[in-house]
Amino acid sequence: MKFPDDADGDVLKRLDESGFDFSKPTTIDFNVDFDSWPPHPDAIAKLREFAGSIQIYEPDGEYNGYILFNIHQVLSYELVKETQEKFTTLMADYGGVCESWGVLH
Template identity: 50%
Template sequence: MSWPDDADGDVFRRLEANGFDFSKPYAVDYNVDFESWPPASAALEVLRSQYGSIEVFEPDEDGDGYVLFQVVGPITYEGVTSVQRRTSSTMQPFGGICESWGVMH
């Protein structure tokens, strides 16, 4: 398969190299980072309304805080990047951005 030469494409290439089965649905974890902490309660409400359950990870000695949500389904480049774009656009007024994701396999 061929993916764009960007960070998301790199993840897809690593998954493929490790024998990832793209034909199965998976839970994809998405992280939303915020310019300031804590995120506005309205931002959390929007994320809950869009994605259901969310987890808020407070800042600690290992890094900044973030909010995590999951989307279950097939894993495609367009699917992952569209969730990131849509979430970043929605979170922009709250100082949030969705640039990272991961999947356990």
């Protein structure tokens, strides 16, 4: 498979090289990071509205806090980019950005 030459494409390439099955739906975790913690309550409410179930991870010493949500679909570059753009736009007024994701493999 060929993937775009960027960070998301690199992750997909590594998954492909390790034998990941791109034909089956999988659970994809997305993180939303914020400029400041804690996030505004309206940001949390919006994430719940658009993502459903969310998990809030409080800052832990060396790590900043973030909010995690997941979707269960067939993994593709387009899905990753569209989801990141959608949630970054949704969280822009609250200093939030969705740039990281992953799958358990």
